[in-house]
Amino acid sequence: MNFAIIGCGFIAKKHALAIKNISNAELIAVCDRVPETMEFYKNEYGAKPYLDSVEMLKDKNIDVVCICTPSGLHAVIAEEVAAAKKHIVLEKPIAMTLEETDRIINAAKENDVKLTIVHPNRFRTAVQETKKILDQNLLGKISHANCIVNWNRGQEYYNQAPWRGTKTHDGGVLMNQAIHNLDLLLWFMGTPAEIFSMEATRLRNIEAEDVSTGVIRFENGAIANVQAATTVYPKNFEESITIFGEKGTLKIGGSNALYFEHLEIQDLSESDMKLIIEKVESDPWGTPGHQRIIEEMIFALENNIDPAVTGEDGKNALKLVLAFYESAESKKIISI
Structure with missing residues (x-):
């Protein structure tokens, strides 16, 4: 599975390390508004940096996107990712409001992509x-x-x-x-x-x-x-x-x-x-929680089942x- 990360702040490093430690996963792209924040992922993992998420999501080789932005941006980015037919690993909380949460869950369902929330x-x-x-x-x-x-x-x-x-x-x-x-x-x-x-x-x-x-x-x-x-x-x-x-x-x-x-x-x-x-x-x-979350997403994709932590779980919290x-x-x- 090929992964991308949107938002290259502190928590993104946990996602990158988790992907590195999974044998059948690879980080191939990262996206952030600040170019300097992506240098680490480019040098350490060989990930291609993007300033524009819409441009990054055009890459057909990306299977799953980890969203690591501030929580208030989760909904609009998750909708973009779902529309691009990429599966979603979304940092907690799922969103800041129930209206945003329903938009995320509905976008995943309508685009037939899987959604998991990081409750490691x-x-x-x-x-x-x-x-x-x-x-x-x-x-x-x-x-x-x-x-x-x-x-x-x-x-x-x-x-x-x-x-x-x-x-x-x-x-x-x-x-x-x-x-x-x-x-x-x-x-x-x-x-x-x-x-x-x-x-x-x-x-x-x-x-x-x-x-x-x-x-x-x-x-x-x-x-x-x-x-x-x-x-x-x-x-x-x-x-x-x-x-x-x-x-x-x-x-x-x-x-x-x-x-x-x-x-x-x-x-x-x-x-x-x-x-x-x-x-x-x-x-x-x-096993580190972020790694388990991503492993469970891969397992869900391989077996066409729900991930261990679903969007509804995130909504309930x-x-x-x-x-x-x-x-x-x-x-x-x-x-x-």
Whole structure:
């Protein structure tokens, strides 16, 4: 499969490295408005640089395009890519609004191209093991969950580009950092029904929120607490998901939600639980998430199936973030 990248900022390097590490994938083109940003990809990967995406998309050898632009530009670029009959790997969040999201999903359907959204945390070893445990109903009926992202993003992070921290092109901690964890919460817990949230911009000079807290009630009756911030001093403190069930409790924790900090399940022996913990500790990251996303796209194309993370998955995560925002602004419980 031949790949191209649109938007050659920081995250594009993860896509390029992922493509390089896949035997049947090659990066052949990149596009950015700033010529200097493409020099690395030209020299390192032999990718042909383009200043104009429309011109690049005329290349019939390109099979898949990775869109790595600011989030507010996702819709218009994804529509261009779909119209050119190229498959789409789209960075999170899928878009900034549900209207833009529907445009992206519809463009992919109308042009018969596949669309996947980059929610790579699903492929971490502890997350995969947690999903197996839940799918086997080993925790029984779920009571509640905690989802925490207490990280550090200093002002210099937001000063890197004028679009960072804006409501139009980036969003705050929920849209930009915690959306990965909200995606996992949906994957683990099911469909949300009600949301109540408060947010603030406390320490960073940005338009969007730098701290948020909220509560979700799911359709099955379970409740989840969500806390997210980029105001933590002096570095990332905690990324965790804890799930409490009638027959078990588990917590994926650490500064990057990589390890089981707690695992206690009624129907698993001590030795079984130890094996799961040791499996995670021996390879916590697993195959890098961006690589897995792209491998799953290739697999979907080869077998004509949906990618592992679909456009609808991306839409559901965005819908949850937007409900948090609506609740915080209206100071009311929001029904989804």
